[in-house]
Amino acid sequence: MTGQGPRLHWATRLPAGRPASLLVRPAAINLLLEEEQFSFTFDPLGRLHGAFYQGRNYRRSLDNRVLAKWPAAEKGQKERRWLAREEARGLVQVAQGLAGQMAAAAADAPPAVAAALASLARWDWAALEADRQRFQQIYTPVGILPPDQYLALVVQATHGCSHNACTFCTFYQDIPFRIKTPEQFRQHVADVLDFFGPAVAMRRSIFLADANALVIPMPRLRALLQGLQPAALPRFAFIDAFHVERKSVADWQELRADGLARVTIGMESGHDPLLRWLNKPGDASDVLDAVTRLKAAGLQTSVIVLLGAGGDRYAQGHVADTVALLNAMPLGRGDLIYFSDFVPQADAPYAGLAAAAGIETLPAAALRGQENAIRAGFVAQNPARPPQFARYDIGEFVY
Ligand code: SF4
Incomplete structure (x- = not known):
């Protein structure tokens, strides 16, 4: 673990030895699967904000839609589309699953890491849908x-x-x-x-x-x-x-x-x-x-x-x-x-x-x-x- 000011970087291994780490900062929480080059970004409350996963970039909106972007066949161009609800839910489940695996390996983690993982666990699809409704009321x-x-x-x-x-x-x-x-x-x-x-x-x-x-x-x-x-x-x-x-x-x-x-x-x-x-x-x-x-x-x-x-x-x-x-x-x-x-x-x-x-x-x-x-x-x-x-x-x- 390395820590500098309010920034905390905690590394662990997930099942099958996959190296992973959690970066906890005041502005965001990042979950990184290092050798696989996946990353998930969450806001400080634990809501999924964006991801880079299996070669695609994702951004989730506060009304709980997800925009996917990936390189197009033509050099220098990119493609994008809004995910269908089931696809967006699938991405949230992947993030939740990884956060859950990290939490299982975090028995000796510093309290700030345990708190960050607990905040990620709260934001499953149902919680994000309820959050969307709240956002749309405001x-x-x-x-x-x-x-x-x-x-x-x-x-x-x-x-x-x-x-x-x-x-x-x-x-x-x-x-x-x-x-x-x-x-x-x-x-x-x-x-x-x-x-x-x-x-x-x-x-x-x-x-x-x-x-x-x-x-x-x-x-x-x-x-x-x-x-x-x-x-x-x-x-x-x-x-x-x-x-x-x-x-x-x-x-x-x-x-x-x-x-x-x-x-x-x-x-x-x-x-x-x-x-x-x-x-x-x-x-x-x-x-x-x-x-x-x-x-x-x-x-x-x-x-x-x-x-x-x-x-x-x-x-x-x-x-x-x-x-x-x-x-x-x-x-x-x-x-x-x-x-x-x-x-x-x-x-x-x-x-x-x-x-x-x-x-x-x-x-x-x-x-x-x-x-x-x-x-x-x-x-x-x-x-x-x-x-x-x-x-x-x-x-x-x-x-
Ligand atoms: S002035 Fe209003 S209608 Fe015209 S481009 Fe801007 S937002 Fe649209």
């Missing part, structure tokens, strides 16, 4: 987060999106926009903290959800940010560009002082005809104004470019005007430019509008071409402190 569906926020503690100050009319977006289609009252929000946060318990230690930030939560008027928003726990965690949120200008730079500075660290804007494109066709609120000048205000207030900013939006019809203008808009933005170190591939949604108006207009969806290779062209055309305002490029794959999202 949250409306968490539609999407930026990829840098998948390990955030989500608190829903609003539900849905105040615009909810972009033709490609279905994230909040069935959720009418509403702002929680201060009392409702206080109760929600208390319920969230009770639900996570010690598993809050796994969360690295607080995400103020859903879309456009920052439209809440200043006094209410400040009170809400100031009351959030854990107080030390930085706060993040989405907003659409059109709404940023309803707050002054001084307002954004106050929100920064209240812990707001980064704001993410779905800019999609710098091409105004495309933004109009997508029914985005605002235009490219609104996005530039929004980013300029947020940066003037000292906030980190991320912007999302929707590759392939508007298909073949808008491709040229989309790339050229997106490069021009990004180059005009005062983005620097700590800021992110996300590339998100357009993914047609069956129940979004986009497909019907595109078909009626004779617009062809672009193949994946053309989307990579758009990404490469935008990267190549981008010139950071301060080349010594450029923003970072990253992929935003909405199919990877698990909360």
Whole structure:
């Protein structure tokens, strides 16, 4: 056994001599089968969080679904799918079985290891299903987060999106926009903290959800940010560009002082005809104004470019005007430019509008071409402190 601070690594052998170990940290518990290169990760409460098992990666959501990912036959590509319930249950049973074998071999283990193994034993499939129901009573569906926020503690100050009319977006289609009252929000946060318990230690930030939560008027928003726990965690949120200008730079500075660290804007494109066709609120000048205000207030900013939006019809203008808009933005170190591939949604108006207009969806290779062209055309305002490029794959999202 080796121990360092709050981190404890305990090694043992399972039946048939299989070497295994348990890593107990404040933020997670890891069960490792070393020679077989399997690993299972649990949150500090003992709930299965993810696994690498038999060549596949798994992530379990708090509403108890499991996304599996594995390398595709084509080099550099990967495949993924949500497991059927019985498959997800099977994965949980494998984790439980291994934890049980470790517990049987843990008679002389340190108390922290015995406590961690006891916590794993509590979370069988029935307990995780009951937990899913509890989660769904506290949250409306968490539609999407930026990829840098998948390990955030989500608190829903609003539900849905105040615009909810972009033709490609279905994230909040069935959720009418509403702002929680201060009392409702206080109760929600208390319920969230009770639900996570010690598993809050796994969360690295607080995400103020859903879309456009920052439209809440200043006094209410400040009170809400100031009351959030854990107080030390930085706060993040989405907003659409059109709404940023309803707050002054001084307002954004106050929100920064209240812990707001980064704001993410779905800019999609710098091409105004495309933004109009997508029914985005605002235009490219609104996005530039929004980013300029947020940066003037000292906030980190991320912007999302929707590759392939508007298909073949808008491709040229989309790339050229997106490069021009990004180059005009005062983005620097700590800021992110996300590339998100357009993914047609069956129940979004986009497909019907595109078909009626004779617009062809672009193949994946053309989307990579758009990404490469935008990267190549981008010139950071301060080349010594450029923003970072990253992929935003909405199919990877698990909360
Ligand atoms: S503003 Fe964002 S969340 Fe709202 S409908 Fe448009 S893309 Fe969807």
